[in-house]
Amino acid sequence: MAGSSRSWAEGVLRLLNRMNSFHTQGSSKPVCKQFCVGGQAVGVVQPRLLPLLRGYPEVFQMTNGHVELSDHLRTFEQRSTAMEQVLRDWRERGLFNCLNKWRNEEFPVMSRFCDPPLMNIERAAVAGLFGVKSYGVHVNGFVRHEDGRLSMWIGRRTPQKETYPGRLDNLVAGGISAGLGVKETLVKECEEEACIPESIAQNARPGGTISYTYEDDAGIFPECQFVYDLEVPADFRPEVGDGEVLEFYLWSLEQVKELLAGSEFKPNCAMVVLDFVIRHGLLHADNERHYHQLVEGLHREL
Known part of the structure; x- marks a missing residue:
């Protein structure tokens, strides 16, 4: 059978269910x-x-x-x-x-x-205690090779990060603070996290949003991430900026896609990559029978 293996799809669906746990049976939603x-x-x-x-x-x-x-x-x-x-x-x-x-x-x-x-x-x-939706920006940095293949820049979070230390992350990501716009936040985070100059960051193109609401011992977390794609030249190299990232890797899109089913990625960053994989045609309805569930899991509102 063509397409993703059943175990891969099951792993990704488990991830999406965790990130939408507020909507599942047994959550505190009814009360x-x-x-x-x-x-x-x-x-x-x-x-x-x-x-x-x-x-x-x-x-x-x-x-x-x-x-x-x-x-x-x-x-x-x-x-x-x-x-x-x-x-x-x-x-x-x-x-x-x-x-x-x-x-x-x-x-x-x-x-x-x-x-x-x-x-x-x-x-x-903002989120956990009062269940207020927070907003952020995530950037997929990628390279388009001469033969049409895509590679993606992936960051690894430092072991000192309070949340998800050592996990894989998108090239750039950050929350939208009061008084800042979406693209303004993107440019700021690009410079701070990956030393990407504004002249390059401004080339990022909007790819839509992902939304989810999860619940854990700390509370309820409704979040919406504005997703951007930033195509960079083959000779471009991001550099560690403010110390939140340990190092960056350039991996094939197929390699990155396979990692989504495990626990290597920070969960919402995995969702951003999954969205990229779907939008760029690596996954579609004819090669993944769970395609509809995967798409639906990326867009669950509170």
Whole structure:
């Protein structure tokens, strides 16, 4: 039978199921409450947080089965300040491990990416605690050889990284902080992580998005990644920049594709590569019978 082996497809489907675990049987989804700000649903709250939130009646209110930011917090600044005070209090009390990784980096909170932000929230708490969707940019760096073959630049995360140390990563990736645009974030991350100058980074072309929501002991994580493809010359070599990457490899697309079924990749980076493999025709409906499931698993909204 032509195409991917059954074991490869099963491995990749397991990955996609893990990254969409909030939608699977046994998750906390049926008992979670919507988190609303200014009358707009922006996240989800697990039942474990409800007793804590009731301790801040000036900030949170429970209405019609929802958790809402109090009506008297009407402005962007009021909401952002109130939320920061609550999170700093929780941090001082040592209530959540995620707050020990406080970055002093704010992420915008909105119902949809196209909407004006309703407030900002510390990055360490943006997803897990309040189930607010976070956004990032991932770049597939690739080389197109004279015979038409594609090779892909892959980074290996340093052993010192707090999350997924030593795992394989995309050429460049980063979260979109408050006040930054998508392409602006891409250019910044290219320079910081791989020493790619803006003159090259600006050539990156949008390839769509991937979306997923997973749940673990730390909370609920809805994420959307803007995917870009950056074709670089055969003699181009990325260089380690800010120390988040240990080294870079240039591997054939077939080799990279085979690695997706194992545990070498940071999971969401594997999804970005899978999306690239599908969009560039290495996988399609006639050579992979699970093609529809693979595509569907890359686009699961909260």
